Amino acid sequence: MIKKTFCIVSLLFITSFIGAQEAIEQENEEAFFFRHSISIGVSNSFIPNTIKNSENNVLIVPTVGFNYDYWLSEKWGIGIHSDLSLQNFEIEREGREQIVKREAPFSTALVVDYKLHPSWIIYAGYGAEWEKSETLQLLRLGTSYGIELEKNWELGFSLGYDYKINAFSTFILGLEFTKRYKKQKLK
Numbered sequence: 001m002i003k004k005t006f007c008i009v010s011l012l013f014i015t016s017f018i019g020a021q022e023a024i025e026q027e028n029e030e031a032f033f034f035r036h037s038i039s040i041g042v043s044n045s046f047i048p049n050t051i052k053n054s055e056n057n058v059l060i061v062p063t064v065g066f067n068y069d070y071w072l073s074e075k076w077g078i079g080i081h082s083d084l085s086l087q088n089f090e091i092e093r094e095g096r097e098q099i100v101k102r103e104a105p106f107s108t109a110l111v112v113d114y115k116l117h118p119s120w121i122i123y124a125g126y127g128a129e130w131e132k133s134e135t136l137q138l139l140r141l142g143t144s145y146g147i148e149l150e151k152n153w154e155l156g157f158s159l160g161y162d163y164k165i166n167a168f169s170t171f172i173l174g175l176e177f178t179k180r181y182k183k184q185k186l187k
Helices: 002-027
Strands: 032-052 055-071 076-085 089-092 099-102 106-117 120-130 136-148 153-164 168-185
Touching: 032 076, 032 153, 055 089, 055 168, 076 120, 106 136, 136 168
Parallel strands: none
Antiparallel strands: 032 055, 032 089, 032 168, 055 076, 076 106, 089 099, 106 120, 120 136, 136 153, 153 168
């Protein structure tokens, strides 16, 4: 019940700021963008098909993340997005009756970013999830929406999907703080 309430409150919180943020951005629109951004975040990873008492369940794993993005232009960027799961778990491998044990796995992906809106970013990339027993390749797809704060800080809400190839999938809902650096004038 608490998890459902958290998800609903988070979604309401995000949507309530979208309209206000758009109005502020239209007033303060200037001809520049930031080249570098560094994000630190906390999230919950929703992992289906986890094994718990011989039943298939969805496990919610706390996760911390660190992202670096370099913006090539106002709209396009590349980045390295990493996260660490703070819990051990077992899952049933997709399409097989094989159990995969994961002990605090660390994943990272090289992503391509695209700004749909000054505050809304989508990204996609390829990477790996490392864990002592097995390294899994992954495809990452996600989006984030940021609310501008003072001194080039941003509060962001993110939603992501990781597909661990031939293993399992993870949905990620998170909150992140981003610091942006080095203003670049638009041409």
